[in-house]
Amino acid sequence: MKHRQFSLPSLAFAWLVTRALMLWLLAHDSAPLLGRGSVTREVWRLYSRWYGTLSHGSFPAHDTLWQYPPGAGAVLLSPGLLPGLTYFQAFVALTLTADALVTAVLARAGARPGRSLLGAALWTCGLPLLLHIPLARYDVQVTALAVVSLLTLSRSTRACGAFAALGALVKVWPALVLLGTPRGRATRSAWTWAGVTGAVSLALFAASFNNPLAFLRQQGNRGVQIESLGGTALSLARHAGWPGRARYQYGAIELVGPYVSAVATASLVLTAAAFALLLLWRVRARRWTAATPFDAALCAVLLFTVTSRVISPQYMIWLVGLAAVCLTSRHTVQRPVAALVLAATAVSAVAYPGLYGEVMGCTWTGCLLMLVRNGLLATAAVLSLVRLWRSTRPTPARVTSVSERRPGSDRLPHRALTAS
Template identity: 60%
Template sequence: MTTPRTAPQPPAPHLPPALSATATALREAAPVAAVWAATRLGMLALLLVDHLGDSGVAGEVHHLYQGWYGQLVHGSFPLGDATWQYPPGAAVVFLSPAALPWLTYFQAFVALVLVADALVTLVLVRAGRAGAWLWVCGLPLLLNLPLARYDVPVTAVAVIALLAQRGRPHLAGALAGIGAMIKVWPLLTVVGAPRGRTTLTVWGSAAASAGILLGVLLTGFAHPLDFLRQQSERGVQIESLGGTALLLARSWGWPGETVFQYGAFELTGPYVTGVTRLSLALSLGALCWLVLWRIGARRWTPAVPYDAALTAVLLFTVTSRVISPQYLIWLLGLAAVCLTSRHTVLRPVALLMVPAAALSALVFPLMYDEVVAGTPLGCTLMVLRNGLLLVATVLACRRLWAATA
């Protein structure tokens, strides 16, 4: 008995390399996109509940941002407003909802934040999925806060600036300069620019773009530099390291009080001025350390610009008089960029940003009354969150120095 022959099968069609690579990228990005959509829907739902319950998270956009928008569209920065403490480039973000005139200001602002969030996710997926996963899963730990602050668009500028340093230094520098005019800290993305021509290109482009944007704002608006007066008068916020020390001291008899001023809860009483000066001195010390590191660094891997940026922002965060919960948005974005490179030495530091974000959500908004009152629970939360940030900063400095010196 003869075995029937099977007809030969035609070979499987082969896609062109470009289409094949695109199809592979889409398959790999699909799980990230699905988790992004699910988590952002949850954040939107929390924001809706917050708005109905008026817990204060959404109120920042409704009252402050929209009020500033009303002044900015008439060509003037807020004058004598104690809550206006932002560089003049922030006006670009606060005016951006005008691009969606069919929505209310609040709806347009949240929509633009989601667009910026999606852009960060997209560029991180292209650079390395580990970083994208950290961003997509880490940001929701801050609950609805990221959707009601302007820090996600600023972080998008900083993330793109960092990732562009290797191939497009002019773009990287220009974005860093624009980001510095919006929130200052994105300028730290240029700290670790590779030595030589790349450094000159990145730093020069940053200075040029910042100067051009400042010139435009000085020409088109009144009082663009009034924020300097408001920023200089700020005290010690209860969420800073110095504020945590004073909260603990109050439980041991320190007679200071918590008051609401300059748009935040700050501490007043004996020794507050000394703590303020100490914070400024520590920030100056952080700057000196970065200069010494830059001068002494000898080994430059592709991840050094990313690691240096995260280290620099951590340094200025823990030495600040203010550590608002939205600062974790910046740190999550920079940590995600670090994880896009297999050469990073800050992987443990980047992962520490996840529990730090979760603790920040407990601090605000979930248990903020406990923190303001300085109860044992509130103090414990602050010690844990700020202690984690301090450990991450020391670890980042040690690892960056050891890897490059």
């Protein structure tokens, strides 16, 4: 099927229009359907408070809301690089800069022969589905590191590993983008450079700040967030007589009551099972195309997202970014998965901030919203794994298609396409 191409000028125009709309929504954040100020409050109240602690050389070790790896400190300190602006203004400006970088990198990759600008279009038009949330969280910056890591793989496995490690130091999930690196020298190089970059960066944080690993204690105390799959099950159980309730703790609305610990344990078991499935896929995979590392990254993050105890709205930023990377390649098998991710993203914005009161109250409307959103994500995760698994099964006739061997086509070197 031939895909409609997008021009670079039209992408630039769409980016400017949609980002202007997102800024307008940010400026009107106090409106009831936009969260009554809850979206931006995290930046000017929480992030700016952490900035004060970090600027004095210490991580907020005694703050139960601090649940992030030490690299997050660097991101939260970065607004200080823009003097003359308030912390909030500088944070939004840097987030927009990271957003523009992702768009430019996707467009550059998509403009190459044999590639597609569909990925850049998906990011440009998909991110605004979350309204103004992306501008008030630092997940765009993390996604930028993951996107750059994946798109540098074909040129430099060292850069790929280094960017993945930097992303993992900000929020752990970018480490998953290395799962699909081609076997052999490419994997050894990327993973080695990731390990070296991570170790050196951690040493620098340990030398510059107190309590760099304090986040581990707070992260372990997390419960079942109301927007997770487990939270959706418990919310529905309230209508069947379950006596639990929703309560704000650890920076999110979590469910408390009987069986919550069992649901949390089940989520951890499912995460472990997902990891085992991904390892089994990698062991049994025998065929790589240029899109396989992209497809594997989206699949891995999807599986870890749907089995998590927490599925915050900003997690959709990660999935939109990785889906966009997949669509830069004409050989991706994740196109239907990308469509499901976009649908789930749109529903997420309706649930939060639009009708979050319904979600917190576990009303039938709130339960239905989360059932639809999480159902879409679960379907996307299963479909992603099935399509990834099938795409890497050995074929006796040939390993690569004619289009993959054609000069200038979207491909990795031939040695990276087959298992060593």
